[in-house]
Amino acid sequence: MTCNPHRVSRVHAPHRTALAACLCLVLQATAAATGKGAGTFLVTSAADAGPGSLRQAILDANGAGGGTVAFAIDDDCLIVIAPLTPLPTVTVPLVIDGLTQSGSSPNTSTLAYDAQHCIVLNSNISHALRLEPPAGTTITVRGLGFDNFNTAAIEVEGAGAAHIEGNGFGGGFTALFNGFATSAIRVVDAPGTVIGGDTPAQRNVVGNALGAGIFLGLGGPRTVRNNLVGIGVSGFSNIGNNVGIDLVDAYGTLIEGNSIGHNDSFGVRVAMPTFSRASAAKGGPEFYNRIVGNLIGYSPVPNGSSRDAGNTTNGIRLTSGANIQVLDNTIAFSTNDGLNAQAAVQAARISGNRFLRNGDQAIDLNPNGVDPQDEDTVPGPGANGTQNYPELDSAVGDALAGTVRGSLTTRSGDYTVEFYSNAACDSTGHGEAENFVGAIDVNVPFAPIPPGDKTVDFVAPVQAGDGESLAGGVIVALAHDASGNTSELSACVAYTDTSLFADGFE
Ligand SMILES: [Ca+2]
Ligand SMILES: [Ca+2]
Ligand SMILES: [Ca+2]
Structure with missing residues (x-):
């Protein structure tokens, strides 16, 4: 049993709204009694408004308190809906499911995007959808294509959550293709919002936004997972945004498992709000912004090789904030630094990442360029x-496998030193960090080290990963303190392969 007021409304009559609502209540009561849930509102027309339109379906869903918007337009792919004004703000728990249109299919590819979007919204107006989920509820938008909106294709702002999954934004899904004047997706507040998801079917493609592909404003926590951002349906083509994912006063964000490339300024930019910086500094992990396990500027292709999908300027730009976690990403082919942290950033933990072929430094703490070493007796000015x-x-x-000898000069406390191998040293003389080869904990004691001498020597084992070799390369290291304050990468030291000597310099 479904609740379908617009079909009722087709009967016409001045009282159709009341009639629809009345019938809908009856049908919903029946549905509730039979346990089948809220109603389905069917879109049967690509027209901007009127019976069977998407606009009417959303109006009806809002009036009925929620349900599902499904599509059954009697036409072949591709069907363009061009709203003349923004669609009604969705204010109820609702699923708008583009996959219900015949011919539509979800993505099945792990490296690329093979979804078929038969329903595409394309219009030169401020936005297509605005979602205002009430507290404790979710609004889901699935399986649609979007092009050509000015503020954002989808705006979200509310006390509840949005799930935006399996959609194509600016990916060339229509013949008349213009991208977005500002963002593809814009979220303010809306804790619990998820963009993408665990499965290939939930992946979004987000590109060709002149601002941020995904803009996350004040609020949190929210998740951005397993999307292609600035990378097209092939898995490597260029549909760069200006910024891939832009966090402006967002907190508690998890950006995980995305491919983020070809963006014209930054792959990911993070600027945290002052209040959460203060709270995060007190140790509240609910405020941490986390960037974990993404491919940034680096596209794997099915034959096992990879392609340059570098972001212009930086793969990651940290503008302000504390306790930002940058873990286990690959950051490659940036025009300038791989990761650039500005002076206001503190306790940014940069650990387990691969950096390769970035134009300038792999990790650059402000001030710009390789930082001079000092006594580190007090935290210096600048990032971390x-x-x-x-x-x-x-x-x-x-x-x-081998042994690295070195030292760390810094304040008393506990530190972790991470080691990375590279085929060759970077042009900066520091880094980059192609393969993780080991880590050790180092303690700089409070005593009996004499004042002014805070240097601790270390001897650390290093080991090549599966299928890799340390021979002929260089080793670099970074250090971070217990709070996560992470250094730039050290100068390179050549790796001496003793097996060559054993074999007589063959
Ligand atoms: Ca470099
Ligand atoms: Ca620097
Ligand atoms: Ca220093």
Whole structure:
């Protein structure tokens, strides 16, 4: 049993709204009694308004308190809906499901995007959809294509959550293709919002926005997972936004498992609000913004190789905030620095990432350029207190495993030193960080080190990953304190392969 007021309204009559509502109540009561849930509002016309239109379906759903908007337009793919004004704000728990249109199908690819979007919204107006989910409820938008809106294709603002999954934004899904004047997706507040999801079917493609592809404003927590951002349906083509994912006063954000490339300024930019910086500094992980396990500027292709999908300027730009977690990403082919942290950033933990082929430094803490080492007796000015990086003296072993000797000069406390191998040293002389090869904990004691001498020597094992070799390359290291304040990368030390000597310099 479904609740379908617009079909009732087709009967016409001046009282159709009342009649529809009345019948709908009866039908919903029946549905509730049979446990089948809220009603379905069917879209049977691509017209901007009137019976069977998407606009009418949303009006009816709002009036009925929620349900599902499904599509059954009697036409072949591709069907363009061009709203003349923004569609009615959705204010009820609702699923708008483009996959219900015959011919539509979800993405099945892990590296690319093969979804078929038969319903595409395309109009040169401020926005297509505005979602205002009430507290404790979710509004889902699934399986639609979007092009050519000025503020955002989808705006979200409310106390409840939005799930935006399996949609194509600016990916060339219509013949008349213009991208977005500002953002594709714009979210303010709306805690619990998820853009993308765990499965290939939930992946969105987000591109060709002149502002941010995904803009997350004040509020949190929210998740952006497993999307292609600035990367087209092939999995490597260029549909760059200006900024891929832009966090402006967002907190508690998880950006995980996305491919983010070809964006014209930054792949990801983070500017945290003052209040959450203060709270996060007190240790509240609910405020942390986390960037985990993304491919940034680096597109794997099905034959096992990869392509340059570099973001112009930086893969990641950290503008302000505390306790930002940058973990286990690959950050490559940026025009300038791979990760650039501005002076207001503190306790940014940068750990387990691969950096390769970035035009300038892999990690650049402000001030710009490789930071000079100092005594680190107090946190210096600049990002992460300008935490000193380790000094490496030697790296020796065979192709698979060896020993690195070096030192760290810094304040008393607990530190972790991470080691990375590279085929060759970066042009900056520091980094980059192609393969993680080991880590050790280092303690700089309070005593009996004499004042002014805070240097601790270390000897650390390093080991090549599966199928990799340390021979002929260089080793670099970074250090971070217990709060996450992470250094730039050290100068390179050549790796001496003793197996060559054993074999007589063959
Ligand atoms: Ca470089
Ligand atoms: Ca620097
Ligand atoms: Ca320093």
